[in-house]
Amino acid sequence: MLGGRPHWALLEDMKEILLNRMYVGRFLENNIGHEVINLFKDDNGSNYIYINPYGQLDKKHNEIESIILVRGINATTVEIIAKAVGLIPILDNALPRDTANKIQRDYIRENKVTYDGVLLDDIYYQNESTNEVTTVYISFKAENIFYPKQKIYLTTDEKTNFAEKSFLLSETTFPKQALHWTYSVDSKAYSVLSSVIQDSALWENKNKTQRISEISETSSQRDFNFLKLIRKEYDELCYSNMFHYFLSEDKELFKDFMSDVLGLSTKGKYSIQRETEHIDLLIQDDKNIVVIENKIKSGINGLRHDIYGDLVQSQLLDYHKYADEHARNRKESFYIFVPNYNRIDLRNYEKSEDYKIINYSVLYDFFSKHKSENKYYDDFLSALKIHAKEIDNSNFEIMQERFIETINSVK
Template sequence: MQNEIMINKMYVGEYISNGFDNIGHEIINLFQADNGKYYIYAMSDGSISNIHDDKVKSILLVRNCGKHTLEILAKAEGLTQLTKIRKSQKEERANIHQEQIQYIKENHITYGGIELYKIFENNLNNDNAILYTFEAKKVVKPKNPIYVTDDDEMQSCFLGNDSEIIYLEDKKFAKQSLKIYINSSKNPIAYEKLETYINNDNLWEKKPVSKFVQCNIKEEFNFISILGKDYDELAFSNMFKHFFSVDKKLFCTFAKEILNIENFDETYKIEREKANTDLLIQDKNNVIVIENKIKSGINGSKYEECDLYSQKNYNQLVKYDRYIEENFKDKNKYIFIFAPDYNKMIIDFNFTSKYFQMDSKRSWKPIKYSKILEFYKTHKIDHPYFNEFLYALEKHSHSVDNNLEKEMYKRLNRVIQNKKGK
């Protein structure tokens, strides 16, 4: 019999952005239910095709961290498939929804003391929603970051320190699908690799994920978030230009302490989009090029995250390097990439690899957002929007991009709190 490992993508964002009260059903995947059991929701709608029925032996819960790369959040093992879709019609799904409500009542499936079906009552299109797909014996998180990729060049370009990267040479990731099936017969190399990692207990935490614990969460609102610009690179580049300009003496200190550039002169000027660079800063003796990358790759295309090793990206970086080489011959030249801490495919990227050798022999130096945040927290500016700037940086100064996860946790916490208050 063919066995399968399912890769289940979580926190894609669209569903929770479609309604203030929407909670992504995958929120249950990383919590133990109050009855001590673990339930897994298969993205994106709780169903799996009947050709995969009873074949899935393990599930890897992942999040996107690049065009070709996924980060493993947890593994689920000892699976029992609880939900099987006989038909895809809306009426059939509505029947399954009612059957699952009864099953939840009989098996006391609650989170934070609230029955699972009640948690999602205010979701859009809830009447025919599937609420769970599998039951698992355990769900365990990795000790250190583990990544999965379908591109072989990632192995030589990525410096992961304590992390692992798994290249699946006989399986390509579908662009749109939120589920990827690794079949033991069709993808034997990929299946064996993943199975080896899954079975290596040294890579995983000893304790499984815990039950949901309700807590008081301070709701924070910020103009950047209200405007939907939390991930907008243009907005951040404009903010960098503004705050690098308002206190020139302070920026010279920033250049020294963060960029390691001595004696930067206060007569400097900053230009946006000069020769397509995000920021070009020059004084009498120095020129700095800064590429600011949040979710995009070097070429700036939306969602082409971390595609740093492609030929067009290589050409783009070379172009910037050549530009300053040809136009600022008598100046010291520096090239940096600003990136969130969680964007490890940039922060830990090997810019000295053969794919990124600049003609000038310079190499791009990544600067974490947390370093910028730390600097400005200790060198405050008297400016009406300075706290907004710090808030915007703070959201990208963590080792994982869990903003959607945190938002869902807040909504889950709020729903449970409201249900208990009734």
């Protein structure tokens, strides 16, 4: 006993920092993610936070002092979207969900929690999976939300080394299926996170979240394309097929592509093959054999650890061996096409030093400068543009669109 209270009771009241992962899961396929409110003000200018996945935390978490909103990069790394400070919990975490629902609906009406004139619970009633009796809408009210001045990453892998700010959370992991993680004041991760939150040099000096009424119409902001229609905007095979199709159909486009993007001159007849020995794109002409690996959100796969070496054997080595065997005195070149938001660290892979990363922004700029009469070309450009961005904001943009569309529908 300490001060008349059992040790476990003191632990439950420890201050904690919470990481909340946004915009993931199958729920988003046909619904508005409840966390969409996290980056908007309501009509009164107040900021509210919804904690994934269900709005309530375990009852032992009663001292959340700050929240860091993040998006996943890979299994060991997340990118910080914003921080929420000055938190006021809206509910007691121990409440059953039907009681919490009633309290929240009363709170929403008493405090006029509206977005462009529509009550928050009325907006979410339009979701397919909303239960009107047990749904929780708000976890915290936040005094302020601040965006980072630059990209900030949190990682549990000491080998991660982005050019931007990276902070190592040692002795911890990000559970694969979890949508939030808490770190108590007695943990090493807490110390790191607290220093990140308190470092004013990392953050904007004012709250830049907006009311819905301050946001322009969003339906025109996201380019429509056929991949969006069939929900294949992140399908690597689709993009590899499109590269193959357009470069095979247009010889002049191919020659410029070899020169302007790959830095190679071409000679004689050329061929572009798909999935030869699992190589995404294999280009061959009289002078060159070119290996292109195309990545969207995935990393390097097919890993096989060599117990006698420091580097990791992977698909990159396999492709290199194939090119070596078939080069016949031609120049061998190796490339990886990667969206700007997908940070891939190649240093640990054997033969990776021979691979050059080309970002999708380079590909988008190149194909944008070339005109084509092909009726699919504009859709191709629109699809590329999504991955030419430094941040993968597609889910946020989709949720923002649905949020505004639903508000307008209810009104």
